[in-house]
Amino acid sequence: MLNRTSNTPTAPLSAEDRVRLILELVVEQGFQSVDSLAIRFGVSTQTIRRDVNALCDSRMCRRRHGGIDIFHDAENVHYSSRRILHHEAKLHIARCVAEAIPDGASLFFGIGTTPEECAQALVKRQGLRVMTNNINVALALTRNASCELTIAGGRLRNPDGDVVAGEAHGFFSRFSVDIGIYGVGGVAEDGSLLDFSHDEVRMRTELSSHCRERFLVLDHSKFGRRATVRGGHITDASCVFTDSPPPPHITDMLNERGIKLIVAQTLPLPSPAVFSQGEI
Known part of the structure; x- marks a missing residue:
């Protein structure tokens, strides 16, 4: 290290x-x-x-x-690179997310490597119902025989293993679930969420609009990271999972809005009671 x-x-x-x-x-x-x-x-x-x-x-x-x-800011880092970047941090985040999800929950999963790690951490959770446009998430959860999977249709982005093009628009709006788990390309100084294409932002916005709880999962490198398309705000989340304390002004924003912040590296793993089945 x-x-x-x-x-x-x-x-x-x-x-x-x-x-x-x-x-x-x-x-x-x-x-x-x-x-x-x-x-x-x-x-x-x-x-x-x-x-x-x-x-x-x-x-x-x-x-x-x-x-x-x-590569230029207009392009995200290649998926194979993102998989190994800050991998230990993503594992800590995923363990915390998994502890917060009860058996039998219904879930949305968005695109990205941190949501993929969260799916990997849920392979032993029982009775999940999952809707996703992230093929890597779906493949991870096929190892869970009790998991019911629904995948968005449309054109696949081969390097990333996800579906975000026009054919997939409206996919998440067909459902209403307990928890949505999504990542983001970057977080601007004012707390705005940033991604690399309008399609990515649209799919993330649809996902977060049709779930009762919204779990934003991101490692420390996303704070201040530049991307080109703005959509949504960090305070739209119900709970933010990260591996290091965010910049103080971001923490203040979350506190002012009563948004739960889980810092995986410095806080003990949350118990499954963080969100009980009755609460969601």
Whole structure:
């Protein structure tokens, strides 16, 4: 694990861990030069170039002269990259979400890797009824024999494994469920929710309009992250699940509106009684 207060790792890293940390640096800080990465990780520039090649060949990042950078803000990070970014944080968030969902609940799942992790954490929950436009969520929950699954129809976005195009519009409005679980591309300074396409925003807005409780799930990197399409606000959620305390002004917004905040990394896991079947 990279020491946040130092420019060098605390212990020798495997190639896999080093690539993951390079990806996190590029996503959070932008362009990284080969030379600076070699110094930071205490390896040769040749080793870093191999790491850069691996990230770029898999379309997780793009090459720039002397280093590596993320794709333009108009594009989200490739799904395969997002799956490994802040993975431990997403696991903590997913465990908290799973503890808050009772057997027999009806659920919406939106797109993204954090909702996918939440679905993975629910494979042993009994009697769930799930509606989703996220194929990765559906595949995860097929391992739960007691789960009833309904999937949105329409054109599939192959790299992301989701359905957000016009054919899927109106899918969530056909149902009314206990809890909607959704992520977001970014959260602006004023608390606005941001995504990368109008279709993504429309599907998320429809999802949140037809559930009794709204669980927004996002890791710390989403606060202040730029994306191009605005829709909804963080205070529209019933409960916000994250892994580190949000910026103070965001926390103040949530407190003022009485929105429950679960910080998975610093708070004990909530009991299943957080939302009982009677409350939802």
